Amino acid sequence: MPPVPAYPPPEPLEPLPRAVLLYNGSVHSPADPFATAMLVVEGSVAWVGQDAAGRASAPQGAHLVDLDGALVTPAFVDAHVHTTGTGLSLIGLDVRPARSAAQLLDAVRRAAREAAGPQSVGPVLGSGWDETAWPDTRLPSAEELDEAAGGRPVLLTRVDAHASLASSAALRSLAAAHPQRGPWESAHLTGSAHAAAARWAHDALPAAHRSLAQRAALRHAASLGIGCVHEMAGPAFSSLDDLGALLELSAQDSALPDVLGYWGELGGAEAAEGVGAIGAAGDILVDGTVGSRTAALRAAYADGTAAPAAYLTAAQVRDHVVACTRSGLQAGFHVIGDGALDVALAGLEEAATVVGEGPLRAGRHRLEHVELADADAVGRLARLGVSASVQPAFDALWGGETGMYAQRLGRERARALNPFAAMAAAGVVLALGSDAPVTPLAPWEAVRAATHHSTPGSGLSARAAFTAHTRGGWRAARRDDAGVLAPGAPATYAVWEAGELLVQAPDLRVSNWSTDPRSGVPGLPDLTPGVPVPRCLRTVVRGRAVYIAA
Template sequence: MTERTAPQSEHRTVLLRGGEVHSPADPFATAMVVERGHVAWVGSEGAADAFASGVDEVIDLEGALVTPAFTDAHVHTTSTGLALTGLDLSRAASLTQALRLVREHSAARPADQVLLGHGWDATRWPEQRPPHRAELDEAAGGRPLYLPRVDVHSAVVTTALLDLVPGATGLTGYHPDAPLTGAAHHAVRAAAHAAVTPAQRTAAQRAALAHAASLGIGTVHECAGPEISDEDDFTSLLALAAAQPGPRVVGYWAEQVADEKDATRIRELGAAGAAGDLFVDGSLGSHTACLHAPYTDAPGTSGTAHLDAAAVAAHVAACTEAGLQAGFHAIGDAALSAVVDGVRAAAEQVGLARVRAARHRIEHAEMLTPETIAAFAEFGLTASVQPAFDAAWGGDDGMYAQRLGADRARTLNPYAALLRAGVPLAFGSDSPVTPLDPWGTVRAAAFHRTPEHRISARAAFTAHTRGGWRAVGRDDAGVLVPGAPADYAVWRTEELVVQAPDDRVARWSTDPRSGTPGLPDLSPGKELPVCLRTVVAGQTVFAGPNG
């Protein structure tokens, strides 16, 4: 892209022209004007001439695509930054390679530093097991080391880290030579995170937000809480985001609310709601998602229930009364049944209309049934979901099938059924569980491993842009129309297409409906768009070499 720029001013007016602008206001738009942090106009190249002499900056898009910036509706920002700057085991192809990476990481770090890693997944390793404690002790050189599984619901640790947590061996979820879960996991995680200095934390947060901006992400929903991070981490992130150019951060604090006093404290933290990862259960990978029937590969367990329907009802009712958004982490079918039963009880107490108006949200919502989907629609619950989970663990040979059997696994993440029922969708990554990758997320939903759960690329794109804004109660954003916030990204991409109802793809410029703007072809094997520039509220927060 090339620019012609006038002297700097407090409220700059910018004309972008010579590209493709993804806007429902004009499906053939090639130009856009931004003024005072909002979209002022979208239209054709010829009409753009009228603005050229009266703007502060003209950007020649040179054929690039302009879209709304993405919103990632579920992120753990500090953990994402620590994974970006620290030990990342997500690409380890074997237990042997993972242990080698631990040795290399340990050798490169100060001797007095607690070691942090992330991302191992033994289901992908030929050994089919996590490292034993003795193996980790040796690889880490006897130092404290915390290594959560990719889903962050269990972890392997060294003896030296356990020694920093008095009483850990007596806590629920402690296993002498297996991953820690439950209270034992929470205790060692708290000890490991407490060792992160404020400077390390800030560096990690900056790294995560900069990486998000480089991917065309304009907003992230931080899903924090007392069992995940701590208040200092949460408030420091919100302060950092407010003080520097970068993606917006909408914060959720996952703590139960009993009354107005609790709700006031949540608001004073700067949280948009008492939602996010308020755990009803755990994860499938760690055998802690709560199921109606036992795991296929662990017949003696049906997972772990952290909240029952009564606790859900109390939280939803209190939040609704206080005008605060509520929400939960729920993955297993039994956990989702507890959620809908609890929300139903809350609606009977405070009124269905008030519950629907609050736009409460459920994170992950993987093992849905027709009955729970109908309840989501009835109560106006937003499904905050992660299509990359299916891409990573779906299919007849994936982790889901290992844990549940192929038949149950095929029911997971039913996005098409959710949309048919009228359930609002908001897409995210749960980073660092799966990477920040918005176009990859859209592709994963459009090419779901179970064909009947696929949705159109257009619907998936909407869930990853406008859906995230709607999930926080904003209906006027996430779309490039006059009056909307000027949150947009500029992309280098191949020819635009429109996905037809029968899944055929036609050139967008000859689409007979002519009311639908095109999107990049996201078919498997196609190169995904490359971000050239990301803008939030009219301010550039990322510019690549050609942006």
């Protein structure tokens, strides 16, 4: 592991006064679609409306903030993040740019050389490789990784975080630590072998480096207008210690976004409660991913590769959901393929026969990704009150007629992936996220990707996508009072440098956007592909500033 680099703490942010009046801008609020001002008192929205009325209603001594035409919106919620991994990709070895095995090995050589020194004897850890974007999809061997790293252990996680590449030195360490998870002969690890390798990598992180990574990720999120992240911890990706340290960091440092923690361990309700998580949910794996050919599908992959069976049975899903429902915790699972969704839905329905459909719906359990859901599955999700935590960037990166989904599944099946419109129309609560570091933290880009889906008819309106990335994230965490700028709501918001605000026309065949004020709908920035996204000027969480642009 490289030595912890110098990373100065942020400049202390001035505490906001008890009462703050923001004026001379645009406030995205259902309470007043034409609002130009907002009053915040003791961390809550007290009023929204027009400038003149705001000045008249502001308490004596209120701090006045001239927005100078800026846009104020609810802060974004990223509903699926791996915070430590995201931070490591920001401060460590990110191999996304590699376009061949040779370039991947060059990146390892540079990392090993830059970290050279008597204290740098730990493994070289990196993430982000994606062979589907390479002209030659050959992966490097364990021996080649040994040579590139000078004999140090190497573990490089695939972009989807469901496969990895290990050097011979790493394989020997893994064989000693997890002999039952083998065989450990191949550099390319998937399934339980990859999960063991990911845990080994997390255990190798010094506490100081882990804290550095977590802080870097949360500070970066704040700079993008993200006021809250859902941390998807679990034994397949991190550890209880990692989650506990993250929750403690968020609670103690008031200059960071909120963190809502989930512990993804089957039967882990007691462990989740003990560490302060709000659910035994998230990345409890029912299957893997399409890119690594580990997603459980009803039919084989397009190249004839047999789809693996789901990792869990319906009975295991049922028992976990029953335990969580009775404990008052959210249950949830990672589900990508239609075969995995069949198992998850069957388990949820069996749980309903045990605890009753009413209590099950009241539990507001959730599924992550839900990429391959047909009309029947969507209807069952809605009936069971299950939220779907989805990642529009997946479609932007891998959708389309020639993308990775089409390569793996064939064009026809690929068109059925990520049916956001069908889920929203059925009443399924959608919460948008990045799955960072699988895709970068990029909230406006996610809203745009959900709006401009690669499959016509599968995307959301801009208003629905924005709501799913703000209020939807809070609703998916069973918190219904947040994510909207209205009197009584928490003052968690972002201020943006944005261009003209537009309203999406109801009939997309005629005109995508309108500036007609008669719509009575709050406007949003232009999300046309190629148009720069708004720049965040300030992020505020429950009345406290967590980011102020230089």
